[in-house]
Amino acid sequence: MAIYVMLTKLTGEGRKTIKDRPERIKEVSKEVEGMGVKILSQYCVLGPYDFVNIVDAPDNKTISRVAVELGARGTLETMTLAAMTLDDFIANLRK
Numbered sequence: 001m002a003i004y005v006m007l008t009k010l011t012g013e014g015r016k017t018i019k020d021r022p023e024r025i026k027e028v029s030k031e032v033e034g035m036g037v038k039i040l041s042q043y044c045v046l047g048p049y050d051f052v053n054i055v056d057a058p059d060n061k062t063i064s065r066v067a068v069e070l071g072a073r074g075t076l077e078t079m080t081l082a083a084m085t086l087d088d089f090i091a092n093l094r095k
Contacts, residue, residue, distance in 0.1 A: 014075030
C-alpha cells in the first residue's frame with residue numbers, strides 16, 4: 001500500500017450540495033473506501049483547498065481511478081500527491 005495526500009477543492013455545485021446535505025461528505029468517504037482506498041485522516045482547511053485527505057491506496061492506478069471518478073461528478077476538483085514517511089525518505093537516500 002502507498003500513502004497519498006489528496007487535496008480537494010469544491011466547485012459551486014459541490015458547495016451547494018454540502019450546504020443542503022452536509023452528510024454527503026461522509027457518504028463520499030464511504031464510496032472512496034468502496035473503491036479500495038483507506039482514508040487515514042481528513043481535514044477541512046481554509047485557503048485554496050477545502051479538504052486534505054491522507055489516504056492509503058494499493059497503487060497509482062487505484063488512486064487515479066478514485067480521482068477521476070470523483071472529479072467526473074463535477075462537484076470537486078482534486079490534486080493527488082504521492083507521499084512517504086520521513087523515515088522511508090531517509091532510508092531511500094541511503095540505498
